Amino acid sequence: MAPASSLSAWSDLDAHHESVGKTIVLKDAFKSDPKRFDKFTRKITLPADISSESKGTDIIFDFSKNLITEETLEKLVKLAEEAGVEKKRDAMFAGEKINFTEGRAVYHAALRNVSNQPMKVDGVDVMNTKGGVNEVLEHMRVFSEQVRSGEWKGYTGKKLTTIINVGIGGSDLGPVMVTEALKHYGAKYMTLHFVSNIDGTHIAEALANSDPETTLFLIASKTFTTAETTTNANTAKSWFLEKTGGKGDIAKHFVALSTNESEVTKFGIDAANMFGFESWVGGRYSVWSAIGLSVALYVGFDNFHKFLAGAHAMDQHFQKAPLKENIPAIGGLLSVWYSNFYGAQTHLVAPFDQYLHRFPAYLQQLSMESNGKTITSDGSPAKYTTGPILFGEPCTNAQHSFFQLVHQGTKLIPSDFILAAKSHNPVSDNLHQKMLASNYLAQAEALMVGKTAEEVRAEGNVPEELVPHKVFMGNRPTTSILVGGAIGPAELGALIVYYEHLTFTEGAVWDINSFDQWGVELGKVLAKKILKEIDEEGAGSGHDSSTGGLLGAFKAYGGF
């Protein structure tokens, strides 16, 4: 593929940015076009049998408060066409090896292919082959039901009620985020811990109040070689054996979620207690795989299945909808518009939903590990900026911390706001929900309309020298996502996949490989070398004076 900036649609957008993009005033655009909301809003409806709403749930994506005209959208669509976004999308869904630096298919969509269409990699239907998607799902169903019913017992015959998931990166963030998001559906008697950090505090705190007789460990690692996870897992195993006086039965208390059977068995987990998946599932896309076992245990397999089905609905939309109507494609193209033509460096995602409090952290890995790349498909560096810095916090909290910068800072921060129309906790006669919604609406409106000096003065009693400080420039873009019901498993699945395919679209335009992550390797290698040096005499070798100096100081202060 040609570099994005050499495409004619790119130059066209450049000119369009000069003539229209730089001058568009959103509040005027709304005044002059009463249909702007309708024109730029897209909707997906999730089927009734999987939704939190009995008639099916609509999810509305309001793109109208973005710095675009109809012409902009057409030009962005043209860019997607010239960049081959649809071709690349179809190649992904056809199981082609679009992860070209690792020679792998990118096939996490197969994991949520609940309509069970054949999906093939190398000519093999991954759905129905031995050890394939359906077989693993069935294993997950049986196991999660056995644990939840108490049929699967610990070594002293007790029901397992504490789940400790040991994993990091994609083997942690998805399960944490989803179990938090679906807490309303979770088994109230279960205690969940997610241990990821190599900092011993993480595992120590999880084990502190856990009872080995009632604890189930899920060792979640695609590769089963990640240092943090194997170290934490070994610490957990030693704790278990020590606390049970060697009588504890590993087979009843430890299961593995992995692609690497030989490492799993080396660790001491029976292959029968391993839930597998394939190398075509990237770590950051693995919550749909066996890595999601903690979700199935916590919310029950039926809800896990609805989660997959909601995701599948968004997959189908992404696959079939023309680009101009294609919700994730539009999201991705807007990101390109802001990153490459306005010089925006960030992307804020603020869920107005406490249950979604880990959603931005999850999206950070999805977006930044996927598109934090410089090299394009021909091996040359991109001549344009790629993945934005994604960040966020739930609102209304974020409003009271960093929103100052979003409203009045010097940076353009394209923002997404997410709200569910219905709360799972309509306390105080829904007062909280109404206040939450009023903030969701007010923030997007305020960011767009701003406040002029004249408006500040008209408020009266404002000393002239304070006027500029109280001015809001406005014209700051937002995308508002409204779930037309509560956020249940299916709604959550669809929201995640919106961001997955948004990220895909960005990467496809930028002509980068969104599916590898070589950038995390160098630090791992250096850490291994330094770990050895901590146990050796001296302050290591071959380091710069800062690293060597700090290593020496650490050893001296820490008594190593």
Ligand SMILES: O=P(O)(O)OC[C@H]1O[C@@H](O)[C@H](O)[C@@H](O)[C@@H]1O
């Ligand atoms: O599941 P694993 O193999 O232990 O890997 C965990 C994480 O390891 C990180 O190094 C990768 O960058 C992530 O993509 C991955 O999710």
